[in-house]
Amino acid sequence: MKFVLKCKECKHEIPNFQKWFEVKQACPKCGSHQADVVYLDEMKGVKKLVDNKTVKPDSVWYYFDYLPLNNQKNIVSVGDEGVVPIEKWDFFEKFAKEKYGLNIKVYAHRNDRHIATGTFKDLAGTVVASVLKETGVKNYVAASTGNIGVAYSHYLAKARISLSVFIPNTSLKSQEAEIGSFGQSVFRVDGDYAAAKKMAKDFAAKHNVILTGGNFDPMRIEAKKTMVYEWLRVMPYFPTVFMQAISGGSGPLGIAKATEELAPLNLCKMPRFILPQPHRCAPMAEAWKTAKAENFPENWEAKYPVYENPETTIETLSTGNPTAYPALAKVVKKSAGEIISCQEENAIDVTRLIAYEKNVRIGPAAAITVVGFFQSLRDGLIVDGDVVMLNIGEGVSRSHKYVEKLKYSSQFVSKLDDAKLMDRNSYREKLWQAVEAI
């Protein structure tokens, strides 16, 4: 035994995941759904793992000692999860210097490079499938806007575990098809993400099968936490700012857990969380703005709006009822960070620019992160000396409609003379102008 689960509220200990599932993923003493995985060696081995600069890990399972699995034979992996490139994006650094006079460093965590889904949800996929396999689970139920559904579908199929996924009415057909393609059931619910979550919950109760733990799921938090280990292992500097578009908010919760857990070892400090939401589905940003304007009165974190059927164009980020807000907002405040609302229309502009400058095509949710970066520069949220980590959480592989919107250089021609030979440099200025206007 190398870990236990510990209730975040009353500190009651639950010995393992079998027990955690038996008690329906809620503390038997106080009912809280939030529990931390606590490692019995107090994280003492992390330093050795991250200090080894010569090792080439196969996957996140390089950090096996700090993942909630007891036996390596239960690992379900297709390789490379969690060990994707972290690149310095100096064209953004140059922009910050030229336009705002800021000396900053900008890094991109290339989670679009994950093999199974092209998103950072591969991390949760491999960890959740492995833990479920170890605990002998045969059936699992999830609600998803798409990405997590595809990741679970893929990895659980590999572990021979059956999955039922409830998706909202607005989810992309391509996401639905991908989930189903691995032989897992998909239910398109007549309603929004909140309705899909509710039906998934009732379905799990009706059939007495295990439901995903949502944004507080300790398996998911443990998976995302490893991004911090990778920063420590491969980067010359630790980020002072972490940016990721949020829907439910489990990404930053994982990063926060990792940095708090490593604080006693003096390995790193919690970065400021600057978390963008698409403006048509930004309940957390709205709540944050109000709380900030009122100078964070008592119990401020309990107040947030709920949007029914949010009509965002960024379907993966359509959590209208952000139940994790009270916990997440407190973490953001502690980190001296911000939750911001970003113009969805600018997503295409930043995606085109990055494809042009870096040959990298980021997906819509990742584009919201980058729009947030430009807004943060404009609004003074990023300051001189910052080391900014952008979570490039997804590529474009599943968003065909989005790819169609990226085209800007084609013309219809009917005769040869209409087609002119072009220098690709001629596109640069327009592409930069579009993002400079953000």
Ligand SMILES: Cc1ncc(COP(=O)(O)O)c(C=O)c1O
């Ligand atoms: C690429 C991408 N970015 C961000 C998010 C939001 O994740 P979180 O659960 O951390 O809010 C998702 C998933 O919903 C995603 O797929």
Ligand SMILES: [Zn+2]
């Ligand atoms: Zn408790």
